[in-house]
Amino acid sequence: MRIWSLLLLATPLLAETTWKDVQPILERRCVQCHQKGEVAPMAFTSYPETRPFAKAIRQAVARQSMPPWHAAPGSLAFRNDRSLSAAEVATLTAWVEAGAPQGPAVKSMAPAAGPSQWKLGQPDRVVQVPGFQVPASGQLAYSFLIVPLNLKEDTWVRAAEFRIDQRQVVHHINAFIRPPGSSYLAGFPTNEIFSPTVAQRGKRHAHERVFDRRQLILGYEPGYEPMPWLEDGAKLVPAGSDLIFEMHYNPGGTPAVDRSEFGLYFAPAAPKNRVVAIDTLRDLDFVIPPHANGFVSQAAMTLARPARLLSVQPHMHVRGKSMTVRAVYPDGRTETVLAVPRYDFNWQTTYVLAKPIDLPKGTRLESTAGFDNSPNNRFNPDPAAAVKWGDQTTDEMHIAFLELVIEATGDPEKLFSSLPALPRPTSPAAAPQD
Numbered sequence: 001m002r003i004w005s006l007l008l009l010a011t012p013l014l015a016e017t018t019w020k021d022v023q024p025i026l027e028r029r030c031v032q033c034h035q036k037g038e039v040a041p042m043a044f045t046s047y048p049e050t051r052p053f054a055k056a057i058r059q060a061v062a063r064q065s066m067p068p069w070h071a072a073p074g075s076l077a078f079r080n081d082r083s084l085s086a087a088e089v090a091t092l093t094a095w096v097e098a099g100a101p102q103g104p105a106v107k108s109m110a111p112a113a114g115p116s117q118w119k120l121g122q123p124d125r126v127v128q129v130p131g132f133q134v135p136a137s138g139q140l141a142y143s144f145l146i147v148p149l150n151l152k153e154d155t156w157v158r159a160a161e162f163r164i165d166q167r168q169v170v171h172h173i174n175a176f177i178r179p180p181g182s183s184y185l186a187g188f189p190t191n192e193i194f195s196p197t198v199a200q201r202g203k204r205h206a207h208e209r210v211f212d213r214r215q216l217i218l219g220y221e222p223g224y225e226p227m228p229w230l231e232d233g234a235k236l237v238p239a240g241s242d243l244i245f246e247m248h249y250n251p252g253g254t255p256a257v258d259r260s261e262f263g264l265y266f267a268p269a270a271p272k273n274r275v276v277a278i279d280t281l282r283d284l285d286f287v288i289p290p291h292a293n294g295f296v297s298q299a300a301m302t303l304a305r306p307a308r309l310l311s312v313q314p315h316m317h318v319r320g321k322s323m324t325v326r327a328v329y330p331d332g333r334t335e336t337v338l339a340v341p342r343y344d345f346n347w348q349t350t351y352v353l354a355k356p357i358d359l360p361k362g363t364r365l366e367s368t369a370g371f372d373n374s375p376n377n378r379f380n381p382d383p384a385a386a387v388k389w390g391d392q393t394t395d396e397m398h399i400a401f402l403e404l405v406i407e408a409t410g411d412p413e414k415l416f417s418s419l420p421a422l423p424r425p426t427s428p429a430a431a432p433q434d
């Protein structure tokens with residue numbers, strides 16, 4: 001016994017943890033954000049840059065505030081899991097406790113594809129925001145840009161990527177496609193930026209099919225990483241579609257001009273599977289009472305045909321506290337897909353399943369969202385307000401965005417046939433996020 005404990009005590013002394021042990025972990029887990037021009041305020045790409053933050057690093061990994069990742073144990077496994085293994089935490093901690101020594105020289109980190117490069121390679125098609133003027137302060141309405149793609153044939157897109165220009169002010173950009181004949185922002189000019197009213201954004205033809213109106217290709221929010229959807233799956237862009245950017249900017253203290261770009265990667269041939277994004281797992285009707293902590297909103301939908309679930313993105317605003325998404329199978333079995341017990345609105349992460357799960361027809365998808373409207377929530381702009389659905393940060397939302405996979409020839413509309421009609425906006429404040 002005694003010999004073993006002596007050995008354990010002696011282990012750290014046998015091999016001091018130095019920069020050579022730490023660099024690979026930072027390269028794997030941190031520098032996609034912690035490099036010049038990326039979202040994090042400091043770079044960890046070399047020893048001299050990292051050394052001053054050693055203690056902060058130990059603290060952040062112990063608190064699990066870094067890397068930002070909010071799925072709790074009990075969730076399924078995710079392809080883009082950013083969390084550290086116990087061994088990685090132990091190495092970082094041992095290094096800081098040893099005084100963050102440099103030790104033997106190592107080959108410096110291979111420069112990652114920086115923010116100025118396309119991470120997935122040169123796209124087949126690039127669309128650019130033509131210089132959006134962001135003032136130093138104030139609250140900006142959602143802005144839109146419609147760009148005709150002039151595609152003569154139905155085109156499969158195997159991946160898409162945002163190259164964000166002004167990271168400090170871009171809150172999010174969603175790229176939709178609008179098939180010909182759609183009611184979505186019909187009549188608005190192309191190739192110029194405009195801000196329609198909520199009512200104008202919500203306008204739709206009677207009985208218009210969901211996917212005939214618009215389809216989400218990709219959303220950008222801080223922390224986003226480009227990734228092809230599937231080896232054998234792609235999104236479909238019908239011939240004659242327009243691309244529409246929905247953009248939300250948050251002024252950052254100094255004026256900025258944003259020229260973010262969006263790239264599309266075409267699939268060489270029709271894929272086996274089609275990936276579709278839906279926003280119908282949501283609750284539009286809640287009212288969070290003033291000062292309430294622990295208010296719960298529920299949403300559910302039942303699949304009218306089989307599909308595979310590829311990803312989940314919880315979406316709430318600053319009063320959002322937790323979200324859990326479950327699948328209740330026709331045989332009664334319940335599976336927790338994603339549990340986010342401590343939601344952080346700064347990290348609108350898309351959780352991409354390591355193995356997409358099969359959802360038979362009749363599977364009920366449920367989402368439970370918790371909100372904190374009390375003064376203890378330090379992000380709460382007004383605990384005295386009764387809070388409803390709305391697109392400003394002072395309003396709330398409860399959506400679990402999903403990406404589903406169906407066969408390439410399948411009709412995504414059939415996913416919905418057992419759903420009640422899509423809720424129609426009753427008042428501007430209750431309009432869905434479109």
Ligand code: HEC
Nearest residue numbers: 029030033039040041053056057060065066067068082223
């Ligand atoms: C997805 C992007 C991302 C990744 C990955 C990431 N960080 Fe960060 N990090 C940020 C951003 C943004 C900030 C500044 C805002 C904040 O503190 O949340 C930050 C701040 C920090 C801070 C400052 C203090 C603190 O706790 O907020 C430390 C220390 C830190 N990161 C360490 C790390 C380490 C170590 C890793 C890898 C093991 C890592 N980060 C991975 C984005 C990231």
